[in-house]
Amino acid sequence: MFDQERINDIQNMIGYTFKNQELLEQAFTRRSYSMENGGENNEILEFIGDAALNLVAVKILREEFGYFNKKKQQNPNYYYRWETYESTFSSDKDEGQLTEIKKRIVRKSTLADAIDDLGLQNYLIMGRGDRKKHVEQSNSTKEDLFEAIIGAIALDTSWDINTIQEVVENIIDIDDIIGSDEDSYIEEIQNWSLKHYDVLPDYSVCNYLPSEMNFGTPDWASPNSMWTLMHSSKRGEFDSNTKYASLLALEDIPCWFIGYGHSKNMAREEASRLAYEYLDDQNRLWTIQDEIENPCKKMAVNQLEILARRGYFSLPTYDFYEEYDEDGNPIWRCECHISEEDIYYWSTASSKKDAKKDAAWGMLKHVLDMEEN
Template sequence: MGEFKFEKWMFKDESLKIEAITHKSFASENPADGPHNERLEWIGDTIITTVVSDYLFFRFPYHKEGALTKLRSKIVCKETLAKFARKLGLENDLRLGIGALKSGDRSNERLLEDTFEAYIGAVYLDSGRDLNEVNKFLEPIIKLFVDELAENEHNNNNGSPPRDSGPVYGPINKIIEPSDPNGMLQNWAQSRGFEIPDYKWATPERKDENNKPIFDCEVIIDGKVFGSGSSGKKKEARKKAAICALESFGIFNYNSSPI
């Protein structure tokens, strides 16, 4: 992930922090040093899912629950939460038993995921069970991850890039496309008093290496090109053009104006 610095939570109750970073292997060998982190892990798992769901729900107000669930699963998973744990430096803070240390468990992704969940559970309790405070703590790194995921998806996209007259891509969600981008674009344009989007096709048609047609589509609103898309199928090219336009408008900020 980028250069974002994930600051640790300033615990009022240090015992919660210690519990969050204590693996059961350490607690078994040192029973006088307090409990292990599995109870905190249990509640932290629920808190993370809630915070991520809240963030995605309000960042992507035009997407259906299936698309949001797909994106949430990319965040609330072993690989991503282990990455967050490393960003916090929990890999070095972990209290492990001798056997776990010898096995190299400090870098074990499953263990790091569990530790991050426990840490967030501890943050929740230390904040006085204030979800708003947990939101403030977690949202910056969630936003960074979603932005980078969107950027990577765009860079890996095999579709044709926008033409010079088209819009510039922003860090909008290529990962979860709207279910009906053409309808969404039309509703948006009409609600803002603009003309109904018009789709124009480039002529002559291009051909791919197998001599099959490639359809190039541009979407025009009030005489200006705001999106373009290419595909071997007209319907898909039209859809890509609409998505391109939605991205150029920053459609997830409904107060923005394209013209």
């Protein structure tokens, strides 16, 4: 059913060439088709792919956040010689944090989005019922297809975990998932780059071991190479636990940032820290004041909400109280409060709308640190 052109298209998209191309076709064959026409479908491959994907996710997290502690022991044959060896295993994240990140990697929406981005659901081989219901548009169907592809690759490679991992990382943006884990310098730099240039920053990561020659590693990874003299850069420190180096380049910034760490994520985090401190020194960090181009009383309610939805603080609350003047006319008092602030801003007006607008304007000037007129 798959001609060679279609097979080649799929293989190019996922970054893997099958030795047994019938496994690739099986991965795209739904049960509805096999019920009508016979042959195998992709359900058993889904089962295998689910297990393989979980294993790959754990391996990725081990590489990103895990490392062996190093110890020294005296060589029994040489009194003055000490040897370094790997001892216990540690992680930058605890079990709960690792579990949450793993869930994000293997969850349905992640897998479905990856299939959708490549348009692989359009190659599904389906029966009449599935075609009539357009099940290829379902996230569950896309998730099944992703797992079936991984299961087919697992069988085709005799469970070569490194090859399976390469394909997963080709299809899923793992760095984006891991980088969104928590408040970090990585997240700060990603947000800065997106707000200024609408692109994510460019990271390069490679193995780098201080005690070895590191043949084949890029010149930028070594602090003693000619590259350091030829390029403006800021470089972190490394020690005996260093295993990775990360190079960070930012749009329109005449400096490169190089971090070292015992995990890939730690190296990226260090490079991001150097970049953050550089931007801070140059007064180029994006601040809350940059979010609102023209603060004004007329738009104060909406502008406060914009800042809240961008994560600067929680949504403001407004409390209203009705009072009356000497002539019995209603006067509205509005109090604006943000839970992260220890201050209330209030205003009175003949209408609730104007009282709310004035109270919001007072709070907006406060959070933007604007001088009172």
